[in-house]
Amino acid sequence: MSSTLVLGGARSGKSVYAEGLLAGGPALYVATGQAFDDEMAERIRDHRDRRGPDWTTIEEPLELAACLDRHLSPERPILVDCLTLWISNLMHAGLDVGHQTDRLAELLRDPAGPVVLVSSEVGLGLVPDNKMAREFRDHQGRVNQKLASVCRRVVFVAAGLPLIMKDTL
Amino acid sequence: MSSTLVLGGARSGKSVYAEGLLAGGPALYVATGQAFDDEMAERIRDHRDRRGPDWTTIEEPLELAACLDRHLSPERPILVDCLTLWISNLMHAGLDVGHQTDRLAELLRDPAGPVVLVSSEVGLGLVPDNKMAREFRDHQGRVNQKLASVCRRVVFVAAGLPLIMKDTL
Amino acid sequence: MSSTLVLGGARSGKSVYAEGLLAGGPALYVATGQAFDDEMAERIRDHRDRRGPDWTTIEEPLELAACLDRHLSPERPILVDCLTLWISNLMHAGLDVGHQTDRLAELLRDPAGPVVLVSSEVGLGLVPDNKMAREFRDHQGRVNQKLASVCRRVVFVAAGLPLIMKDTL
Numbered sequence: 001m002s003s004t005l006v007l008g009g010a011r012s013g014k015s016v017y018a019e020g021l022l023a024g025g026p027a028l029y030v031a032t033g034q035a036f037d038d039e040m041a042e043r044i045r046d047h048r049d050r051r052g053p054d055w056t057t058i059e060e061p062l063e064l065a066a067c068l069d070r071h072l073s074p075e076r077p078i079l080v081d082c083l084t085l086w087i088s089n090l091m092h093a094g095l096d097v098g099h100q101t102d103r104l105a106e107l108l109r110d111p112a113g114p115v116v117l118v119s120s121e122v123g124l125g126l127v128p129d130n131k132m133a134r135e136f137r138d139h140q141g142r143v144n145q146k147l148a149s150v151c152r153r154v155v156f157v158a159a160g161l162p163l164i165m166k167d168t169l
Numbered sequence: 170m171s172s173t174l175v176l177g178g179a180r181s182g183k184s185v186y187a188e189g190l191l192a193g194g195p196a197l198y199v200a201t202g203q204a205f206d207d208e209m210a211e212r213i214r215d216h217r218d219r220r221g222p223d224w225t226t227i228e229e230p231l232e233l234a235a236c237l238d239r240h241l242s243p244e245r246p247i248l249v250d251c252l253t254l255w256i257s258n259l260m261h262a263g264l265d266v267g268h269q270t271d272r273l274a275e276l277l278r279d280p281a282g283p284v285v286l287v288s289s290e291v292g293l294g295l296v297p298d299n300k301m302a303r304e305f306r307d308h309q310g311r312v313n314q315k316l317a318s319v320c321r322r323v324v325f326v327a328a329g330l331p332l333i334m335k336d337t338l
Numbered sequence: 339m340s341s342t343l344v345l346g347g348a349r350s351g352k353s354v355y356a357e358g359l360l361a362g363g364p365a366l367y368v369a370t371g372q373a374f375d376d377e378m379a380e381r382i383r384d385h386r387d388r389r390g391p392d393w394t395t396i397e398e399p400l401e402l403a404a405c406l407d408r409h410l411s412p413e414r415p416i417l418v419d420c421l422t423l424w425i426s427n428l429m430h431a432g433l434d435v436g437h438q439t440d441r442l443a444e445l446l447r448d449p450a451g452p453v454v455l456v457s458s459e460v461g462l463g464l465v466p467d468n469k470m471a472r473e474f475r476d477h478q479g480r481v482n483q484k485l486a487s488v489c490r491r492v493v494f495v496a497a498g499l500p501l502i503m504k505d506t507l
Contacts (some may be wrong), residue, residue: 007497009292009462011310037299121496123347124178124462125294126471129378133295141349141497148497156496158290158325159176159310159317161334165499178461180479210467293347296465302464326487327459327494328345328479330503 001074003108004153007144009124013160018118019051028071028078029057032064032086047081061089065103072112083147084118087139097139101146108150119144124153125157136157170243172277173184173285174320176313178293182329184250187287188220197240197247198226201255203234228274230258234272252316256308267306270315278319286320288313294305339412341446342454343489345482347462351498353419355391356456366396366409366416370402370424385419388491399427421457421485435477437440439484440487447488455489457482 004021008014029051035041038169047118048057064086071078080086090097108115128134148154154166173190177183182338198220204210217226230238233255250253259266277284292310297303315324323335342359346352361423373379386395399403402424409416418424428435446453450501461479466472486492 005497006260006307007482009310010296011292011307011314013310015316024212034294061224096375121293121347123349124459124461125347126460126466127348128295137295138349141347144352145349148499149505154497155500159174159313159325160333162478163325163332163334163501165496165501172497178459179465180461182479182483224427290462291464292462297464306464327397328343328482328492328502330486330492332494332501332503 001072001111002114003111003151003152004155005144005147006116006118006155006157007121007148007165008118009121012157014118014120014157015047016050017155017157017160017162018081018116020080021116022079022114024078025078026054026056027116028076029055030064030067030071030078030080031057031059032057032061032082032089033079034085034089037089042158042164046134049135061086062095065100065107066105066169068111068115072107072115073081074113076115077114079116079118081118083117084122084140084142088144091136091139101143105146105150108147117147119147121156170280171283171322172280172320173289173324174313174316174321175285175324175326176290176317176334177287177326178290181326182215182294183289183326185219186223186291186324186326186329186331187248187285191246191248191283195223195225195245197245198224199233199236199240200226200228201230201245201249201251201258203228203230203254203258204241204279206317220247230255231262231264233274234269236275236279237284241276243282243286246283246285248285248287250287252312256312257305260305260308266312270312274315274319278318286316288316290325294311315333339410340452340491341449341484341489342491342493343482344454344493344495345459345486345503346456346495347459350495352458353385353493354388354409355493355495355500356417356454357496359454360415360417360452361445364392364414365396366414366425367393368402368416368418369397369410370399370418370420370427371394372399372411372427374399386403399424400431400433403438403445404439405448406442406445408455410445410449410453412451415452415454417454417456419456421455422460422478422483425481427479429474435481439481443484443488446485455485457485459494487503 006018156163179257182194321337344356
């Protein structure tokens, strides 16, 4: 089954692009984000309104591999949005990002149904001042590399436009 | 008439690349930047010296749609450099970036003359700490998406080298 | 002889990709980084372990042009990792980055042996607050542009995947 990693910066249109890949039928939206403040709550509401009634939404801030294992199916594609918040959640919970990523990668090597994962590219600015931010950036980069190596397709989105980085039949 | 959006990071060579698209004849340079300090004044002078005497320069910090409407012409191409400073100017002036962008996009859908617009990609680093910076980044991303959707060509420049993201005949 | 510039963000997989270009035989690794603290020492150790015993490592924090001039040879390819630390070293030493870059570019125009250089893309985030960081970003962008203009191949790496920006036979 197909697996697609959609990379992009903030406000690059990566989520809209990823949703477009699954348009035209029911799909399962796995939200990793949690509404801790008003700004975040508003973004989550915006995303949900945009997707419309064909989509079922579930929230999974931490156990992504287990969640996908449960829900992957040839009948209904899954969109995971996004890995960046997932990494942030894992770090806050004191969990091992590397181990969780390995579990996820294992599952994505030959997924039981179509899945699209959205992730941010955060490493193209200057080195951040504080160690925590550098650690986050390192995790994000390693997660992107690891999942890019197992997903069949990798797309980089800028200004809403896709650039195909990898395409395996 | 052709419309081209040139995206790139800081010191990516995007302005030089954009100027090269219009080389070989008279052109109109629409500068959105204003020399508030010495660093900025120096950059503006450098840009102007590089373009040479074939170019006419006008300054338009805010009313970009009206300015283009007045000056677009099949005889003389226009270069707008850059949308990033324009967004910053609009925000400082308390104007509605979304509304101004819609007006600009409307005009670029079928422009009365060739036009090239330069814009920065600023969303590929970490999430900034302060709300103002996040708002700016959101505006910049939305402007790039909106204009990329109406311009015929979109080029991403890195290290002075172009990557064609969109090319419509 | 071939010269390749490998660009990418932090944790983009650019070093691993660059090493892969030279795999399968002896190579010379020119490290510009110096282990000033534990974090850096660990990264240097990790890189060295990954490359294995086929590689000879030398350290050259500042005199990169002279070092390449001495070591370039058709028999043994060179990997320079990375230009970003080199720029940082030059700035700390109060040396002229532009002049040093010109010397390096001159050498890379027609190198006496195969060489791969790794550099970071740091200009795709927001404008940094402090002048020193802006200067560093400007230097990094100019070095990338200058070397991209003379190297035969330029590759942008994201999530471990290469995007060919320039390829001259």
